[in-house]
Amino acid sequence: MEVTTLSYDNIHNHGMLFANLFRARHKTFIRMAGWDLPEADGMEFDQYDTPASRWVAVHERGEVLAGVRLTPTTHRCGIYSYMIRDAQRGLLETIPDTLLNFPAPVDPNIWESSRVFVSDAVPAGDRLRVQMQLIHEMVISARTLGATQLLGIIPEHSPRLARRVGLDCQPAGPVLDMGGSRSVCVTISMATKLH
Known part of the structure; x- marks a missing residue:
C-alpha cells in the first residue's frame, strides 16, 4: 500500500493516479451515495x-x-x-448555512479537508489501516503546507476515531443531515502527535 499527495505540479509523475482518484470519488459519492455532483468521463469533480x-x-x-x-x-x-x-455564505444548496458555529475563517494557517472517503472495496479488516494511512499522510501534507488547523465535514461518529488515533478533533457545528448521512463540521489541530 502506498500513500501519495498529489498536486498540479506533480501529477505527471504518477501516471493515472490523479484520474483514478476522481474515478474513486465518482464511485463513492455519485454511484454509491447518490449525490448530484459534477461528473465527466466517470470522474467526480467540483x-x-x-x-x-x-x-x-x-x-x-x-x-x-x-x-x-x-x-x-x-x-x-x-x-x-x-x-x-461557501455553504455558510449560502452559495451551496446541498449544505446548510448553519454548519459552523463561527464565521468560516480565511487564514493561511487553516486549510479545509473535504471529499474524504474510503472505498467500499476495502475489506472490513483493512479499513482501519487504510484510514490510518490516509490520516497520517493528510496530517503530514497539511503541516508541510503550513497548516496549523484543518476544518472539515465528517460523519457524526468520526471524531471518536480521530481521537483514538491521536488527532485533536473538536465539533465546530451542529450535527446535520447532509446527503442522507449525519455529519458534523470539525476543527482538527495539527499540533498533536499521531499514535
Whole structure:
C-alpha cells in the first residue's frame, strides 16, 4: 500500500493516479451515495478541485483505496472560496448555512479537508489501516503546507476515531443531515502527535 499527495505540479509523475482518484470519488459519492455532483468521463469533480488544492490518495496497484482533498481557506476562484465557507455564505444548496458555529475563517494557517472517503472495496479488516494511512499522510501534507488547523465535514461518529488515533478533533457545528448521512463540521489541530 502506498500513500501519495498529489498536486498540479506533480501529477505527471504518477501516471493515472490523479484520474483514478476522481474515478474513486465518482464511485463513492455519485454511484454509491447518490449525490448530484459534477461528473465527466466517470470522474467526480467540483469547483474546489483547482491548482490551489492538494489530494491525498491511499492506493495499491493503481486502485485508489481512500482519499481526501486539502484546500487553503485563503483561496478564491470566481465567486467561490472553499466548500464550508461557501455553504455558510449560502452559495451551496446541498449544505446548510448553519454548519459552523463561527464565521468560516480565511487564514493561511487553516486549510479545509473535504471529499474524504474510503472505498467500499476495502475489506472490513483493512479499513482501519487504510484510514490510518490516509490520516497520517493528510496530517503530514497539511503541516508541510503550513497548516496549523484543518476544518472539515465528517460523519457524526468520526471524531471518536480521530481521537483514538491521536488527532485533536473538536465539533465546530451542529450535527446535520447532509446527503442522507449525519455529519458534523470539525476543527482538527495539527499540533498533536499521531499514535
